[in-house]
Amino acid sequence: MITTRALTKRFGTTVAVDAVDLRVREGDRYGFLGPNGSGKTTLVRMLLGLVYATSGEIELLGKPVPKRVAEVLPDVGALVEGPGAYGHLSGRRNLALLDAAGRGGSRRTRRGRIGEALERVGLAHVDQRPVKAYSLGMRQRLGLAAALLRKPRLLVLDEPTNGLDPQGIREIRELLIELNRDGTTVFLSSHLLAEVEHLCTRVGVVDRGRLVLEDELAALRAATGRVLVATPDAADAVAILDGRVENRDGERLVIRHEDPAALNALLVRSGVRVRSIDSERRTLEQVVLEATGPGSDRFGEPG
Numbered sequence: 360m361i362t363t364r365a366l367t368k369r370f371g372t373t374v375a376v377d378a379v380d381l382r383v384r385e386g387d388r389y390g391f392l393g394p395n396g397s398g399k400t401t402l403v404r405m406l407l408g409l410v411y412a413t414s415g416e417i418e419l420l421g422k423p424v425p426k427r428v429a430e431v432l433p434d435v436g437a438l439v440e441g442p443g444a445y446g447h448l449s450g451r452r453n454l455a456l457l458d459a460a461g462r463g464g465s466r467r468t469r470r471g472r473i474g475e476a477l478e479r480v481g482l483a484h485v486d487q488r489p490v491k492a493y494s495l496g497m498r499q500r501l502g503l504a505a506a507l508l509r510k511p512r513l514l515v516l517d518e519p520t521n522g523l524d525p526q527g528i529r530e531i532r533e534l535l536i537e538l539n540r541d542g543t544t545v546f547l548s549s550h551l552l553a554e555v556e557h558l559c560t561r562v563g564v565v566d567r568g569r570l571v572l573e574d575e576l577a578a579l580r581a582a583t584g585r586v587l588v589a590t591p592d593a594a595d596a597v598a599i600l601d602g603r604v605e606n607r608d609g610e611r612l613v614i615r616h617e618d619p620a621a622l623n624a625l626l627v628r629s630g631v632r633v634r635s636i637d638s639e640r641r642t643l644e645q646v647v648l649e650a651t652g653p654g655s656d657r658f659g660e661p662g
């Protein structure tokens with residue numbers, strides 16, 4: 360869906376995007392994660408043909424960008440850097456203007472199409488209010504509705520939850536998961552680890568313009584080879600497990616073991632009551648910190 364090869368953008372002496380090889384496949388919910396200023400917006404704008412690369416190649420839906428971007432844009436919904444809208448017009452009217460300006464879709468089905476997009480982003484009940492009375496979150500949703508008008512195969516979203524409250528963030532997440540289930544590939548940039556961890560199936564981590572990591576979230580969050588156990592019989596468990604307990608904190612134990620099911624059977628057989636048991640997994644935060652090294656505490660800062 361999206362492939363870049365050695366994609367680079369310089370602004371004077373600043374290398375905003377540095378030799379990035381990105382691969383987004385059909386059906387992905389791809390999280391492009393990086394701290395503020397790491398080059399996300401620049402890359403997203405290049406993908407859409409809004410900014411020219413200094414060097415490197417981009418393919419969007421199989422076509423080279425910017426050369427043939429006009430052919431693929433009708434299949435791409437985009438939300439980049441704060442949705443632009445006419446403040447004195449209603450949300451519905453804004454969408455109607457956008458819809459009329461775009462290609463595809465007949466006039467006859469316009470009303471339904473716009474209504475459906477507003478419904479999907481939860482704006483149907485306020486659609487007559489002028490956009491200048493909208494909160495930032497409502498504007499963000501309107502931008503998303505605009506991106507949905509033509510039922511895109513690919514959605515490209517730059518920080519889509521900026522300015523939304525936790526409830527709004529959850530609604531957008533659920534909407535994106537639903538759209539993805541219906542076949543839309545989702546590519547979004549974010550500086551929030553938790554957002555990407557909750558929403559995405561595939562993750563690319565960018566740090567100072569370089570892609571330092573790209574993989575399936577499930578692979579990144581592989582089991583650590585330890586099992587977390589909670590038991591009221593912690594002392595007995597420590598005695599039985601003979602040196603394999605790495606840490607004990609009251610009822611909670613960290614045990615070196617590959618297989619929680621086998622460990623559970625062993626403990627129960629030995630008369631140890633098990634309240635909970637699970638494989639320990641690395642968090643995305645740990646993975647990212649390892650990949651980016653010192654200074655990467657900039658991830659996840661609000662702003």
Ligand SMILES: Nc1ncnc2c1ncn2[C@@H]1O[C@H](COP(=O)(O)OP(=O)(O)OP(=O)(O)O)[C@@H](O)[C@H]1O
Nearest residue numbers: 370373374375393394395396397398399400401402
């Ligand atoms: N038009 C421009 N002229 C000069 N430098 C620019 C321009 N656009 C971006 N930059 C620089 O390129 C780098 C990457 O910026 P970019 O906006 O792409 O990062 P970002 O990860 O999207 O950050 P944010 O989330 O804050 O927008 C920054 O150092 C920025 O100052």
